[in-house]
Amino acid sequence: MVDTAARxxxxxxxxxxxxxxxxxxxxxxxxxxxxxxxxxxxxxxxxATLPEFPAEIRAPAGTLAGVSAFQVHISDHxxxxxxxxxxxxxxxxxxxxxxxxxxxxxxxxxxxNTDSFDERNLTKAGYRANPLADGSLDTYSLYxxxxxxxxxxxxxPLGVKPRDAERSKNxxxxxxxxxxxxxxxxxxxxxxxxxFAARPQVRDANxxxxxxxxAFGETAELFDHPFSVKPARLAPGxxxxxxxxxxxxxxxxxxxxxxxxxxxxxxxxxxxASDILHELSKHKDFGVRTLQAEDExxxxxxALGAAFAGHLGVTTTSGPGIALKSETxxxxxxxxxxxxxxxxxxxxxxxxxxxxxxAADLLQAMYGRHGESPIPIVAAYTPSHCFDAAxxxxxxxxxxxxxxxxxxxxxxxxxxxxxxLPELSELPDISVTFATxxxxxxxxxxxxxxxxxxxxxxxxxxxxxxGTPGLEHRIGGIEKEDGSGNISYEPANHExxxxxxxxxxxxxxxxxxxxxxxxxxxxxxxxxxxxxxTWGAIDGAxxxxxxxxxxxxxxxxVHLNPFPRDLGDVVRRYPRVVVPEMNLGQLTxxxxxxxxxxARSITKVQGVPFTASELEAAILKELGD
Amino acid sequence: MTDLLPxxxxxxxxxxxxxxxxxxxxxxxxxxLKAVQTMMPGLGVSREDTVxxxxxxxxxxxxxxMNTYGMHTIHxxxxxxxxxxxxxRPDLDVWVVTGDGDALSIGGNHLIHALRxxxxxxxxxxxxxxxxxxxxxYSPTSEIGKVTKSTPFGSLxxxxxxxxxxxxxxxxxxxxxxDMDRAHMVETLERAHAHRGxxxxxxxxxxxxFNDGAFEGITSRANRDSMLIPLVHGExxxxxxxxxKGVVLDGQGRARIVDVADVGPDSVLVHDxxxxxxxxxxxxxxxxxxxxxxxxxGVFRAVDRPHYGSETSRQIEAAVQRGVGDLNALxxxxxxxxx
Numbered sequence: 001m002v003d004t005a006a007r008x009x010x011x012x013x014x015x016x017x018x019x020x021x022x023x024x025x026x027x028x029x030x031x032x033x034x035x036x037x038x039x040x041x042x043x044x045x046x047x048a049t050l051p052e053f054p055a056e057i058r059a060p061a062g063t064l065a066g067v068s069a070f071q072v073h074i075s076d077h078x079x080x081x082x083x084x085x086x087x088x089x090x091x092x093x094x095x096x097x098x099x100x101x102x103x104x105x106x107x108x109x110x111x112x113n114t115d116s117f118d119e120r121n122l123t124k125a126g127y128r129a130n131p132l133a134d135g136s137l138d139t140y141s142l143y144x145x146x147x148x149x150x151x152x153x154x155x156x157p158l159g160v161k162p163r164d165a166e167r168s169k170n171x172x173x174x175x176x177x178x179x180x181x182x183x184x185x186x187x188x189x190x191x192x193x194x195x196f197a198a199r200p201q202v203r204d205a206n207x208x209x210x211x212x213x214x215a216f217g218e219t220a221e222l223f224d225h226p227f228s229v230k231p232a233r234l235a236p237g238x239x240x241x242x243x244x245x246x247x248x249x250x251x252x253x254x255x256x257x258x259x260x261x262x263x264x265x266x267x268x269x270x271x272x273a274s275d276i277l278h279e280l281s282k283h284k285d286f287g288v289r290t291l292q293a294e295d296e297x298x299x300x301x302x303a304l305g306a307a308f309a310g311h312l313g314v315t316t317t318s319g320p321g322i323a324l325k326s327e328t329x330x331x332x333x334x335x336x337x338x339x340x341x342x343x344x345x346x347x348x349x350x351x352x353x354x355x356x357x358x359a360a361d362l363l364q365a366m367y368g369r370h371g372e373s374p375i376p377i378v379a380a381y382t383p384s385h386c387f388d389a390a391x392x393x394x395x396x397x398x399x400x401x402x403x404x405x406x407x408x409x410x411x412x413x414x415x416x417x418x419x420x421l422p423e424l425s426e427l428p429d430i431s432v433t434f435a436t437x438x439x440x441x442x443x444x445x446x447x448x449x450x451x452x453x454x455x456x457x458x459x460x461x462x463x464x465x466x467g468t469p470g471l472e473h474r475i476g477g478i479e480k481e482d483g484s485g486n487i488s489y490e491p492a493n494h495e496x497x498x499x500x501x502x503x504x505x506x507x508x509x510x511x512x513x514x515x516x517x518x519x520x521x522x523x524x525x526x527x528x529x530x531x532x533x534t535w536g537a538i539d540g541a542x543x544x545x546x547x548x549x550x551x552x553x554x555x556x557x558v559h560l561n562p563f564p565r566d567l568g569d570v571v572r573r574y575p576r577v578v579v580p581e582m583n584l585g586q587l588t589x590x591x592x593x594x595x596x597x598x599a600r601s602i603t604k605v606q607g608v609p610f611t612a613s614e615l616e617a618a619i620l621k622e623l624g625d
Numbered sequence: 626m627t628d629l630l631p632x633x634x635x636x637x638x639x640x641x642x643x644x645x646x647x648x649x650x651x652x653x654x655x656x657x658l659k660a661v662q663t664m665m666p667g668l669g670v671s672r673e674d675t676v677x678x679x680x681x682x683x684x685x686x687x688x689x690x691m692n693t694y695g696m697h698t699i700h701x702x703x704x705x706x707x708x709x710x711x712x713x714r715p716d717l718d719v720w721v722v723t724g725d726g727d728a729l730s731i732g733g734n735h736l737i738h739a740l741r742x743x744x745x746x747x748x749x750x751x752x753x754x755x756x757x758x759x760x761x762x763y764s765p766t767s768e769i770g771k772v773t774k775s776t777p778f779g780s781l782x783x784x785x786x787x788x789x790x791x792x793x794x795x796x797x798x799x800x801x802x803x804d805m806d807r808a809h810m811v812e813t814l815e816r817a818h819a820h821r822g823x824x825x826x827x828x829x830x831x832x833x834x835f836n837d838g839a840f841e842g843i844t845s846r847a848n849r850d851s852m853l854i855p856l857v858h859g860e861x862x863x864x865x866x867x868x869x870k871g872v873v874l875d876g877q878g879r880a881r882i883v884d885v886a887d888v889g890p891d892s893v894l895v896h897d898x899x900x901x902x903x904x905x906x907x908x909x910x911x912x913x914x915x916x917x918x919x920x921x922x923g924v925f926r927a928v929d930r931p932h933y934g935s936e937t938s939r940q941i942e943a944a945v946q947r948g949v950g951d952l953n954a955l956x957x958x959x960x961x962x963x964x
Contacts, residue, residue, distance in 0.1 A: 038960065041960075041962070042960055042962050043962075044962060044964065187960065231964075233964075234964045235964065236964050237963070237964060238957070238961050238962070238963045238964075239961060239962050239963070239964060240956070240957070240959045240960065240961045240962075241959070241960070242959070250955060250956065253950070253952065253955065254952055257952050262713070264709060264712070264713050266709055283950060283955070284940055284941045284943075284944035284945070285944040285945055285947065285948060285949060285950035286949075286950030286952075286955075287941055287945065287950070288941075289712055289713065289937055289941065291708065291709065291712060293705065293708075293738075294705075294734055294735065294738040295734060297702060297705065297735075298702070298705035298708070298734075298735055298738065301698075301699070301702045301705030301706040301708070301709065301735070302705055302706065302708045302709030302712070303709055304698075304706055304709065305678070305696070305705070305706035305707060305708065305709030305710035305711075305713070306709040306710065306712065306713035307709075308676075308694075308696055308706075308710060309709070309710045309713040309714040309717070310713070310714070311713045313709065327699055328699060328702065331698060331699050335696075420964075421956045421957065421961070422956070424952060424953055466673065466674065466675075466676050466694040466710075466714065466717050467673055467674055467714070467716065467717065468673055469671070469672075469673040470673070471673070472672055472673055472692055472693050472694050472695075473694065473695070474642065474644075474677075474688050474689050474691075474694070474695035474696070474697065475695070475696060475697070476688070476689075476695075476696060476697025476698065477681075477697060477698065477699060478697065486644065487644070487689065
């Protein structure tokens with residue numbers, strides 16, 4: 001950096017920057033973005049990411065449909081969103097430029113791979129004239145870099161075939177952007193070394209391309225000076241960069257350890273939940289059993305069978321899978337067995353937008369079953385919170401002997417952020433006790449086991465696992481007699497059992513924290529009520545509104561069924577309540593129905609999260625600005 | 626789970642729960658229940674280590690009548706639920722009781738995958754060729770042309786042969802028995818129980834209300850000798866009052882029924898249940914297209930192959946051998962930095 005500084009001046013300090021890497025699905029943009037993110041996280045910046053990719057594994061090359069993008073926001077202060085408009089767009093081909101340009105801030109920086117701007121690719125992207133030549137980009141800072149040919153030149157001495165050489169061009173781009181933002185190079189070089197250790201030629205080509213990109217920035221007269229973003233002042237602790245699905249998988253492992261129960265996952269592959277199955281499949285050293293089942297129904301069925309056997313049973317899926325699992329959820333409600341059902345929501349209905357985010361399964365989670373079958377719902381609100389949410393879902397399931405639905409979404413699942421690693425001693429004890437003795441005395445004095453004799457406080461029934469002598473019992477989906485658990489069609493008994501199952505879920509409200517509130521808690525003009533992944537955007541929007549002198553409070557729900565005990569008071573305390581959601585107002589309906597308040601909905605269902613500026617505008621509009 | 630002591634001596638009564646069976650009087654399910662309760666004391670297993678899992682249907686009430694652990698679950702899903710149970714707890718004895726509608730219609734997918742994976746469970750399919758609990762619709766094993774409430778002009782569906790289906794899924798143990806012969810039932814179910822991996826037993830079972838006498842042509846005492854073809858490992862496949870009929874492989878590679886006198890006793894096929902390839906067992910299953918012609922009973926196939934639960938445990942044990950998982954190490958397994 002000393003040489004660079006000597007040539008072109010010291011790096012210019014920025015407090016934050018938003019970079020968007022975009023290219024063809026086969027260009028490796030997700031990987032490039034992830035590497036840039038990891039390096040920045042290790043450097044100490046706060047980060048937030050938004051990966052966006054098409055559902056097709058390889059959409060036709062060069063087309064708009066095939067564009068894959070990764071947005072990363074790096075900052076020297078705490079941030080909660082991947083940013084509104086990128087400052088920098090790296091476009092590897094014309095289609096990436098055309099599809100992503102509209103997102104770039106006015107006058108932003110564009111770095112293009114000029115080698116791909118040939119007639120064929122321009123036509124595929126729908127350009128009639130070359131945008132690099134027709135002056136249409138004059139208001140931007142445009143940097144034209146022949147990345148493909150420079151990459152080929154750099155790797156030629158290694159004897160790499162030209163076709164393979166081209167594959168390394170994303171590392172050239174990464175090297176160049178790493179230079180621009182004075183990122184340390186070692187983490188990336190180390191990563192390439194270990195990732196491609198088994199394929200030395202690919203490893204060497206990627207290293208050469210990365211170094212060439214870095215050197216190009218330093219030596220080409222193209223760029224005046226690099227930039228730097230200082231480390232953020234985060235709370236003291238040890239951090240790692242984590243995405244939601246990994247955090248969730250680790251949370252399940254933690255729940256297994258904290259409950260001292262083996263973890264059993266029954267799952268069927270589905271985007272965007274499959275990575276949890278992948279991650280858990282690796283961790284057999286924790287005794288984790290994973291079954292890639294024949295279908296969604298078998299996934300939850302096997303998990304329920306394992307729960308009966310005394311394991312922590314879990315199933316993972318997305319919205320369509322939840323629909324298939326709903327009958328078994330009804331059985332789990334009736335059997336009153338602990339079970340964790342994880343829904344990584346995506347755009348729907350049906351196949352919908354499988355790789356895009358949405359949060360429109362709340363009412364399905366709440367009501368999407370036959371009969372009166374209440375199920376507690378927990379929702380994660382940041383990628384790292386998925387860890388805590390998994391433990392919380394397991395805690396409720398185990399303590400109350402009930403299926404619990406955990407809601408995450410595609411944005412949390414794939415987005416990443418720095419996570420201050422918890423001390424193990426900070427984690428809750430969620431251990432359970434199995435029944436070992438009969439619990440009821442017959443009129444003849446004999447001691448027997450009644451599977452539906454409840455704990456008077458929690459209304460949870462005893463959990464007696466096979467292998468326990470004397471507690472043999474049969475349970476099923478037919479209505480059971482309160483207490484004995486024997487089949488009962490008696491009308492009053494059914495009504496009692498329906499009420500007991502509902503009351504058991506209601507009582508969980510006594511066992512969860514009050515509503516999370518921040519902002520102008522005392523005297524806000526408006527309460528912004530959110531749940532799930534809208535947290536970051538709401539947080540940013542509320543700060544901006546307050547900076548404009550408006551008084552705004554933000555409440556965010558982790559528990560959606562039951563609601564925190566104080567939620568009714570909270571929503572009635574403020575003159576206005578607005579509820580931003582990535583659906584058409586599902587929480588809004590629940591809040592209106594439950595508390596009779598005139599909550600107003602702010603909705604977005606475009607497969608991408610709210611930006612803070614969108615919500616800022618919506619909140620101000622609600623306030624009459 | 627508890628100890629290594631031999632299980633206490635029990636009687637059939639110990640295996641009966643306190644619940645009164647609620648099948649129709651005269652139902653074949655009673656004789657199967659009796660056979661199972663009679664058999665259990667001889668298996669050398671404990672009640673607490675035994676789990677009966679069922680789906681929905683008349684047969685699915687079975688677990689309520691056994692004084693063991695039991696789950697009465699969802700239509701068709703018992704093999705899936707039992708898969709989780711058996712994987713989680715290889716120490717347990719897991720039985721699945723199912724029917725022709727439960728196992729072959731709504732639950733067909735789970736059945737073939739449980740068999741394919743070779744989950745260590747014993748599946749007993751009560752085949753009565755009718756939907757009983759929903760009061761008399763045709764089932765996936767009903768014969769073509771069957772007139773029922775839902776097929777007033779006769780059913781058009783080609784029926785499944787459950788044994789052929791199980792063999793097609795490469796089940797490692799496949800057998801057939803019937804509700805009129807307790808000794809044969811017990812003998813067959815004992816073999817199924819002793820098998821490691823997925824064991825599949827089809828039991829011809831009479832529904833005296835909606836499909837009475839469906840199997841009488843082959844299972845009644847008067848017809849058994851001439852209409853049931855006993856499969857006994859290592860013995861020539863012969864039947865008839867005087868063992869005058871036999872099964873041979875013809876020039877086309879098909880199994881055929883012949884008069885032994887016509888071909889000579891040495892030409893009769895000797896049954897080999899342990900053949901690695903399921904092809905010959907499949908051919909034997911095709912000898913009969915329904916309970917109106919000579920039908921093989923007994924063990925069609927019994928081969929050893931790795932079963933899913935123990936293979937899962939093996940992978941876990943190997944991983945644990947390399948080092949028990951450490952949560953703190955997991956959390957720090959990716960690059961970290963300290964503020």
